[in-house]
Amino acid sequence: MRLSEDRISHISHLIFDGIWDDDLVDFTDDNKALKEIKDVITSFFAVEERAEDAARTKIRSLSRHIPEGSREWEIMYKKYFEEELAKTK
Numbered sequence: 001m002r003l004s005e006d007r008i009s010h011i012s013h014l015i016f017d018g019i020w021d022d023d024l025v026d027f028t029d030d031n032k033a034l035k036e037i038k039d040v041i042t043s044f045f046a047v048e049e050r051a052e053d054a055a056r057t058k059i060r061s062l063s064r065h066i067p068e069g070s071r072e073w074e075i076m077y078k079k080y081f082e083e084e085l086a087k088t089k
Helices: 005-021 030-060 071-088
Strands: none
Touching: 005 030, 030 071
């Protein structure tokens, strides 16, 4: 999933505010905390994006054509996507 910088910033502020409002953390540097939250969100989605690209590449490399959106394609995609995510853990 690709998110714009504005969306990532918005989500980061929501997380920041939620943590602050629930009195879970006292930040010594608000800007540094927001940057760290943004970095974590960006890294998370980068891992998913790489797994998605790898799964699609594997399906395209099969000897027979599997139409995207078909039940078989969805099953293969889920399998390959989960395999790729497991590699990152």
